[in-house]
Amino acid sequence: MKVSGRGEVFFSDFGAEVQIVQLENDSLTINTSNLLAFECTLQWDIKMVKPGMQMLAAGLSNVTVSGTGLVAISSFGTPFVLQVNEPTYVDVQAALAWSSSLQTDIKSTFKVGSLIGRGSGESFQMLFTGDGFVVVQPSEAPRLPTRG
Numbered sequence: 733m734k735v736s737g738r739g740e741v742f743f744s745d746f747g748a749e750v751q752i753v754q755l756e757n758d759s760l761t762i763n764t765s766n767l768l769a770f771e772c773t774l775q776w777d778i779k780m781v782k783p784g785m786q787m788l789a790a791g792l793s794n795v796t797v798s799g800t801g802l803v804a805i806s807s808f809g810t811p812f813v814l815q816v817n818e819p820t821y822v823d824v825q826a827a828l829a830w831s832s833s834l835q836t837d838i839k840s841t842f843k844v845g846s847l848i849g850r851g852s853g854e855s856f857q858m859l860f861t862g863d864g865f866v867v868v869q870p871s872e873a874p875r876l877p878t879r880g
Contacts, residue, residue: 736772743768748806751867759798759832762805766828766869771801796832805829809870816864821857825872831864 735741743750750768753760761779770776774797797803805811807828814820816834824838837859860866 735769743804748808749810751805751807751811753803753805753829754801755797755803756800759796760803760829761794761796761832761834762803762829763827764793764795766805766807767795767797768804768806770797770803773801774799774803798832805867807867807869808872811867811869814866814868816860816862816866820860820866822860822866822868823872824856824858826868826870827858827866828869829867830860831862831866834860834862834864834866836860 755774764778776795776797778793778795780793805828811828814822816831821839830836839857839859
């Protein structure tokens with residue numbers, strides 16, 4: 733959705749907290765499910781973390797925004813920042829945003845036991861390598877109630 737004109741606009745994401753990030757000639761990669769809004773002064777590009785795996789785990793596409801402007805990111809709980817200077821693993825649904833300079837990959841610990849209730853529930857993790865930071869939310873998105 734594109735919004736233009738004069739006035740105030742309010743966005744929400746099922747009661748999530750909203751974090752406003754100011755970019756100054758910089759770039760940030762954001763999980764698409766957590767990108768709420770950004771100013772038109774920013775350039776953007778959609779990318780896949782690991783093409784071909786989108787059916788197996790959530791959060792594998794992301795948007796890189798760059799330039800100067802404001803970005804609104806939604807999070808379930810107050811996010812925290814992990815500095816990355818050695819390989820760092822984060823649950824795919826907890827990774828909100830990260831330095832665009834980082835390299836990403838998806839690692840799986842899926843075992844057949846996960847199908848019969850013997851798994852940890854965290855079958856996929858994002859691996860971050862390089863020098864930068866990862867912004868992590870402390871909770872996964874709440875499940876929406878179903879109509880019945």
